[in-house]
Amino acid sequence: MFKFLRKIISLIFGLIILILAICEIKIPEKGIINLTYNTSYEKIAWDLNCIMHNPQKIYNSSIFIGPSWVQGGINDSILSNNGYQSLNFGVNHSGSDLDFYLVSRIVKYKPKIILLHRFPNGQDVFHPMMPLLMSPIEHFSIFKNYSIKFTLTYYPKRFYFVVKYLTLKIVNPFSLNKKYYSKFGWRSEGFKNIHLDKKNVIKILDEQKFFNIRLKNEYFNNSNILTWANFKYKYIWRYFYSNFINGNGENARVKTLLFCQLNHIKVAEIYVPHFADALYDSKFNDNQYYFKSKAIKETCYHLKNVSFLSEQKYWFDLDHLNTNGSNLFTDSILLVLPR
């Protein structure tokens, strides 16, 4: 019995060491470009291709970095055509560590300004594609993340990406030479008819994304003990969940900002509106409706009034502008952006 257990334990232990070692194999940028081809994260390939093959485009440009809101919300071709030289480096899904990864590769090409996305509820998280971009030790050493769930998912994903890359390298090494040359980084979705009336939209968003912020405001404006308790509970749970379970990207955000400052690159934030902003808080103000981290002091560029986007025809879904909405928003934000 003990011989069996000893063998099983040694096998598991050996396997874990082997997997940890495999996870540390570096995937070169060519491999990353290839592995994100034809996936919803294809923008990573475009970004890396631009950095590797067209760095001159970055020089003196405004670089937009952030999640799908940025990727589909800011049309860099409109901005550039209006004399505001810019590149949209937005990639699907939130993740401040991905922002740092891109910024750390961009700064040496001297962009004019880097504009990072501002989350409406301040919830900075880690990006799900980071296991492709960085080895676990590399990620850990930069971002000092101690969360359980994140670490547990990081290793299997990294293992998967490394094996996929190595297989690709053996089976089809020529596919690693693919390059992506589309001119601009903006990727938006077409019109999708969302059958939701405004009341429902407000209700859904009120319960989801805007809950914490509104609750916070109500807490400050209203001394109701239940509201106070609910806010505290949410706040503590979020802190615990972000720091120890899911991963807190806020440090990564601060690190990104510091990195830009150290390299003497101007950095700011930009807020891309949601459907609820257009419907609900058409005249919101910065301090009231954002959850702003104390560590972040940078300016946030945003439109004071986005009620012109309140029609469903401008939206792909509740969070994302479609092509028309994005063009309209870009035309307006152009007036606000620093020259």
Add this chain to the structure above:
Amino acid sequence: MLFNSFEFLLFLPIVFILYWFVFNKKLNWQNTLVLVASYIFYGWWSWKFMGLLILSTALDYVYGFWVASPNRKKAKLFLWLSIINNLGILAIFKYYNFFALQFQKGFELLGLHTNPILLQVALPVGISFYTFHGMSYVFDIYRGNQKPVRNFIDYAVFVSFFPLLVAGPIERASHLLPQVQRKRSFNYSQAVEGCRLILWGMFKKVVIADSLASIVDSTFSNYQDQNGVKLIVGAIAFSFQIYGDFSGYSDIAIGTAKLFGFELLSNFKFPYFSRDIAEFWRRWHISLSSWFRDYLYIPLGGSKNGKNKSIRNTFIIFLVSGFWHGASWNFIAWGFIHACGFLPLLLLNRNRKYVTDIVAQDRKLPNLKELWQMSTTFAFVTFAWVFFRADEMQIALGYIKQIGVSIINHPDQLFILPRGIFSFIYIIPLLVSDWYFRGDERVLKFSNKKLINMLVYTLILLTILYSIIDNDHSTFIYFQF
């Protein structure tokens, strides 16, 4: 609980440790632990149907005593009551809606409109398996091959033993119950063999079956828009998907049972190396086909009462087998096709030609004749699988028709390989290893050199891990039966 789930990864070592280190003092403790673990395993999927499992177990336990009565008339009466009881449970949960809808269609043909009440209940997982366990127990007692078990826990372990509870192999009381009642001691080589089977079963399920699932699903869900080659590839992919899925499950079940000192019946013996359809049925889902043979075909007279009755019995056994898999006409058609394939062999007295020997016995490779025989048998089985996989009869017929129409109308498309064909690469190690081990399905020792074995097992483990991340966690196909 799925074998390929994270929960099972925790569940198995916990039960294993408790079984051999904490509850090992007394047999009754060990059996109680196995029973509790089995109910947790089953309840993880749905605790609501636990009651049905316990009720079915309790009824057959009681019938066991009544059927053992020396009064044969009384015993026969209780045997029939037990059959009605077990088939009644199956009829309500599995077949009621099918019959209600057929009656409705029948009445509509007569111009009568009816509105039958349909059951809106999910099919309890494993119902076809545990009711067959109970029936085999009662049948064996009636025939005098088994004595009624006094200890309810022992009997409940036989019915609900977690490795085989939801998808078999369908065990016989005379085979498993003595093992439940006997003191078990840990056997190193048996445990190692069990681990190898679990590993190989996981490979078949996670790497082969789940990788092919995407080709199969996309082909069958959208068959009207596919060309003939894609449809043929889809059908072949399903042949390997269901083999990987079900034989993988059986391997994991047999391997898991070995870890607890139990030996289960074999369920698969390399069916795609069969030289005719009769041999295929001696190698595919063996525990079910032998169950039907022993408890249905032979009681009906088998092949001993003239040609006509043999033909009748053959059709009965295949149609019932098809119907056992699902309450739908396409399953019945699947059984009918196999009966049609089996019949010529029966009539020519060639159905027992390949009983003992294996293909290419004492040779490394098959000869041309064997290769032809295996290919034609595989083609026939694959054709029948189309009916098994299709959601309904119309789809199966449309699928077959579309293959012909597409090949005739668009012969130019014959050379366009479908997307996802790369997944077929996983079939190669399956076929190679099956061929290599075709003498004994439980050996799975790749080399006498430890290092080579270790490398192969590590490679298999890494491939499984990769595939688990790559594919969605999918349930086993046979859970639906």
